Amino acid sequence: MLSAAAPLGSIVGVPTFHAHIEVAHLPGIADPAGATVERALPALGYTNVSQVHIGKTIRLDVEAPDAEAALQQVKEMCERLLANPVIEAYEVTIS
Amino acid sequence: MTVSIGVVLFPGTNCELDVVYAVEQLGAHAEMLWHGDDTSKGVDAIVVPGGFAHGDYLRTGAIARFSPVMRAVAAHAEAGGPVVGICNGFQVLCEAHLLPGALQKNAGLRFVCETVELRVETTASVLTNLARAGDVLRIPINHFEGNYVCDERTLAALHADDRVVFRYVRNPNGSLDDIAGVCNERRNVVGLMPHPERASDTLLGSADGIVLLNSLLTAAADRATIAV
Numbered sequence: 001m002l003s004a005a006a007p008l009g010s011i012v013g014v015p016t017f018h019a020h021i022e023v024a025h026l027p028g029i030a031d032p033a034g035a036t037v038e039r040a041l042p043a044l045g046y047t048n049v050s051q052v053h054i055g056k057t058i059r060l061d062v063e064a065p066d067a068e069a070a071l072q073q074v075k076e077m078c079e080r081l082l083a084n085p086v087i088e089a090y091e092v093t094i095s
Numbered sequence: 096m097t098v099s100i101g102v103v104l105f106p107g108t109n110c111e112l113d114v115v116y117a118v119e120q121l122g123a124h125a126e127m128l129w130h131g132d133d134t135s136k137g138v139d140a141i142v143v144p145g146g147f148a149h150g151d152y153l154r155t156g157a158i159a160r161f162s163p164v165m166r167a168v169a170a171h172a173e174a175g176g177p178v179v180g181i182c183n184g185f186q187v188l189c190e191a192h193l194l195p196g197a198l199q200k201n202a203g204l205r206f207v208c209e210t211v212e213l214r215v216e217t218t219a220s221v222l223t224n225l226a227r228a229g230d231v232l233r234i235p236i237n238h239f240e241g242n243y244v245c246d247e248r249t250l251a252a253l254h255a256d257d258r259v260v261f262r263y264v265r266n267p268n269g270s271l272d273d274i275a276g277v278c279n280e281r282r283n284v285v286g287l288m289p290h291p292e293r294a295s296d297t298l299l300g301s302a303d304g305i306v307l308l309n310s311l312l313t314a315a316a317d318r319a320t321i322a323v
Contacts, residue, residue: 029244032200032269081161084154084190086197087244 014063017070020093021082024055029087058082067094097124098315101138103168103184105130105148105159110181110290114144117295121305123312130162140177140221140315141168143184145237145290155183155198155240156190165191177221177314178284182238185276185286194279194286195253196245202269206239210300212264213275213289217257220278221314222285222307231264232303234289241288243270243277253277261287283314 025031031053038052064070074092083090100118102111104127115125126138130148135141148159159165165187172178172193180188188194201207215223215230226232245253250272253259261276268288276287291304 026246028246030199030202030242030269032202032204032242035202036204081153081157084157084197086189086195086246087199 014065016061016063017067018095019058019060019062019070019074020095021058021060021074021078022055022091022093023058023078023083023088024053024090026087026089055088070094096316096319097122098140098312098319099124099126099136099138100311100315101126101128101135101141103128103130103141103143103164105146105162105164105187107148107150108144108146108183110145110183110292113290113292114142114181117292117304117308118142118312120295121308121312123315128164128167130159130164133163133166135164135167135171135176138171139319140179140311141171142311143168143178143180143187144292145182145184148183148187151183151240154190156187159187160190169193172279172284175281175283176318177311179222179311180284180286181290181292182236182241182288185288186240188284188286193284194277195249196243196271196277198240198288199242199244200240201238201242201267204239205268207241207267208235208237209267210235210294211267211289214262214264216259216262217278219257220260220282220285220310222276222278222287222291222310223260224313225310226306230306232306233294233301234291234304235293235301236267236289237293238268238288241268241270243272243274243288245271256280258282260285261289 033054034052078090262273278285291307294301294304
């Protein structure tokens with residue numbers, strides 16, 4: 001018997017994919033949070049650190065016919081909302 | 096005739112009444128525009144005020160951009176109507192691609208709340224038409240994410256078209272090229288981080304914002320005349 005809470009996709013057998021999205025600053029765009037942490041670490045004795053970058057991770061589940069369709073749709077979400085293409089790059093991993 | 100200024104209200108906006116007070120003191124009629132309504136109610140100009148629209152979740156302005164009222168704001172801008180975004184409103188207009196670039200966390204991750212000196216760089220905009228180029232105004236800033244960034248091509252275009260409207264005399268937040276405010280190609284959409292509505296009375300410490308608000312009212316009146 002189907003659970004009332006089951007999403008429509010699972011009723012008709014559409015698989016669910018896990019999307020892992022990394023959002024980071026585009027090269028050449030200043031990263032104030034990364035720069036601040038890079039300056040703070042030496043105060044704790046870590047004087048051998050450079051290239052600190054801070055981004056964000058977004059995880060979501062998406063129903064799609066196949067992994068390629070899921071990837072395309074999540075990329076579209078990144079372009080439209082999840083990232084700001086003016087200053088951010090994103091990387092999507094589907095599993 | 097009295098010009099009407101629409102003031103956009105998102106959940107989390109908190110500077111709307113300051114804008115209403117300031118423009119009404121100058122003789123305009125203010126009309127609140129709720130974010131869920133896809134209408135600009137026929138106003139002559141629109142202000143997107145400061146605050147934390149939709150809690151600033153994901154990125155400042157990222158969610159607000161999709162509020163129904165933004166369709167009306169974009170249509171108003173497209174028709175040549177004056178639109179001004181202040182602070183969070185500037186961030187919203189950038190996310191909505193009505194203005195170029197983006198605003199990110201201040202350099203040094205420092206929240207800034209102070210009155211700064213702001214230089215008017217061009218008078219060819221709906222917010223500066225009554226000012227003089229080179230005027231230095233004392234206007235408050237109050238933000239964590241006012242660090243203007245854009246790519247080199249965009250910056251070159253801003254310079255070539257004289258679209259940097261304001262620069263900080265002393266850069267408080269790491270903004271590229273000391274930029275405090277920019278306008279679109281048609282010069283009817285302006286965004287700035289400083290709050291002219293908070294400098295609209297000597298009682299508030301400065302009345303230097305009045306020339307900017309009066310510029311907007313003038314642009315709105317021109318617009319109203321054309322519309323009639």
